[in-house]
Amino acid sequence: MRMKSWKTIAKRLGLAAGLGVLASAPALAWEPTKPVTLIIPAGTGGGADQMARFIQGVIQKHELMSKPLIVVNKGGGAGAEGFLEMKASANDPHKIVITLSNLFTTPLGTGTPFNWKDMKPVKMMALDQFILWVNASEPYKTAGDYISAVKAGEDRAFKMGGTGSKQEDQIITVAIEKETGGKKFTYVPYDGGGKVAVQLVGGHITSSVNNPIEAVAQWRGGQLRPLCIFDKARSTYTAKVTEAQAWGDIPTCAESGLPIEYQMLRGIFTTKNATPDQVAYYEGVLKKVMETPEWKEFMEKGAFNQTTMTGSEFEAWLTAAEARHRELMTGAGFVAGAK
């Protein structure tokens, strides 16, 4: 219903936006009156960056927005820079942000005064998966094999590479360490997931928890082997990725005796004081993005979990996810000292 009225009014609003008067009237559906900025709280080339630029491309190609969408990277301080800008522009609905797990980990790990409640959640676009990878030349065929090897080996003999410090990759590593009988990994932080995958191929680290899209090329090239996926069920993608296997053939970690689940939020937020109409506008645009064939292809390529939520359901999910991160990070000793 809202969609219908939104469509019919949209045209008239084109004029109204030009006048710049009616646009703020709450009774009418909202349209941006100036270019919209999409902030990426991470550097260029990473997973969030790729998705943001992809969304921008789809919006542009299918002309889904009347004003341009500008993408900027604000990755300073593990994303704190981008989030603080969102917090500071609470009254500017022309800003949206794409999130990754640093939405929760950065405020906890660095003590930056910021919380997801300082923004208005719009839509969960997807959940990014994590997979336990080893070099294909290693003898471990299952996660069970690998964990027993870690248990049998010396403390810190196995090196886990990951993106950043006190962030999602290290959180998963700490969770795995609960299952290794007291043996720890040596966690080596790198500045990007692509680099981690290559370091694993080069044998400089023994395993990684790369996102699917970061390591798929090396998997297909026969250089890396996926052991298990950190989700409660196997991936639903059954098209063959390598000659023998599809994403769906990778067992869950729980199946392999490693009861850990972790996914990363890929969601869109706008600024805190955005009205319901403004949120609805972005929701509508993003819904259309997700209906395009390009989006479906992108999801499959990165083996994303296509869970999507909006509104109160999304907020409930966020509340739970925040509590979980707080628990995981407190347990791991990653929380910055309270000031």
Place this chain on the structure above:
Amino acid sequence: MEELSALAEGFGHALTWYNVALMVLGITLGVVIGVLPGLGGANGVAILLPLTFSMNPTSAIIMLTSIYWGALFGGAITAILFNIPGEPWSVATTFDGHPMAQRGRADEALVGAFTSSFVGAIFAVALITFLAPAVAKFALKFGPAEFFAVQFLTFASFLGMGRGTPWKTLASMCLGFALASVGLDGVTGSLRMTFGYDELLNGFKFLVAVIGLFGIGEILTSMEDGLKFSGADAKLRMDAVIRTWKQLPRMFGTFIRSCIVGCWMGITPGGATPASFMGYGLAKRFSKRGHNFGKGELEGVVAPETAAHAAGTSALLPMLTLGIPGSPTAAVLLGGLLIWGLQPGPLLFVEQKEFVWGLIASMYLGNVVGLIMVLTCVPLFAAILRVPFSIVAPVIVVICAIGAYTVNNSMFDVWMMLAFGVMGYLFSKLGYPLPPLVLALVLGDQAESSFRQAMLVSQGDVTVFWSNWLSGSIMTLGVILAFWPLAQGLMNRFGRSRPAAA
């Protein structure tokens, strides 16, 4: 010679009117992006990436890589004319390029920069054409210890570069390290030296510092000299190209050295900026005219430009074969590949032959087209210097401010740039060299995190740097280079009877 037939086919795909037109468009945009400091190649490519989603992948990457070539060429222009590095990798070009312009030889410096860029790029493309798989394997050998060894070598090749006392060089470098450590510490994930200021979260951005130190610093110095621009009386002669090219053959050694350094740094991946510094440092050390560097020596322009362009080009190789970007621009292109439905990595060369060889052919073509375009514009660029200083100076300040703002879309950076400008002026007044500071600022945090990663892997054992032949030999070479000036000094002092070490 399987590669040659594949390459010929690649030329077939790349050489259509449509693609050549895209190439010209891309290079023009790239030069503009390169000229504007702050708006780097990575930003330029990122902004235009969405436009290419409706093109076929080969045409799209031809256009985007052309922007990249253009930016590599363009960075040198403002570096030489106004001492403002348009791109990080053109910082080293200012060391000799700008003094040349001040002596009325801007046209020669420009031709030298463009030509050596071209030579570096072609060398790197040839390497990609024939040795891609082997080179990709070599890049895999680089772990944290090897990365640190390379970064150490860069610093070592740069020691003793300053014209003042070595202590001033050291002080300048240490200040650079201190500035580089502000912001997020990648190894522990906590904030350092931000003192509670949110503006410092991002650390000191290399480009902001460089625009201030060099661009604004230069303006302040010229103002003191009586508001005149010393390059203004340059005569415009149309034979600049031939005049410069005649001087190039005797720099053969420098070309080869910089090509090798550049390709190596591009692949490993160290990036174009350290490559340009290392190329300059090595040329200063080993060239016969090294003692003249910094005063306006053509070879001092050739060395960093060749290395930067070789590195910038070969940075695409690990992106294609391994899926790791060798530079920020390559990182954005990598995102593009994924969106066009291509999966970079070991199989790209097998599955997407048409795309890969079309791209490689376009690298040759793009650089030839780019060289012709920029060379024809040399008199135009050089003529800018004839505009009176009182008109040019405000324009430069505005360009600097826009550049500093664009790096991060932050007004704070503009104030920071002005502060760095004053610092640059003080540095030159007090005889402290700027290059070591800049080098430490750009490489400091990388070197730090490689060192700490290596220490994590080896559990604190420093001998890890000599644990294999690769990092061991690089480290040893670095140590020798670092102590070379000291050894040379000692020999000159105590062993005059023995032949000079050079």
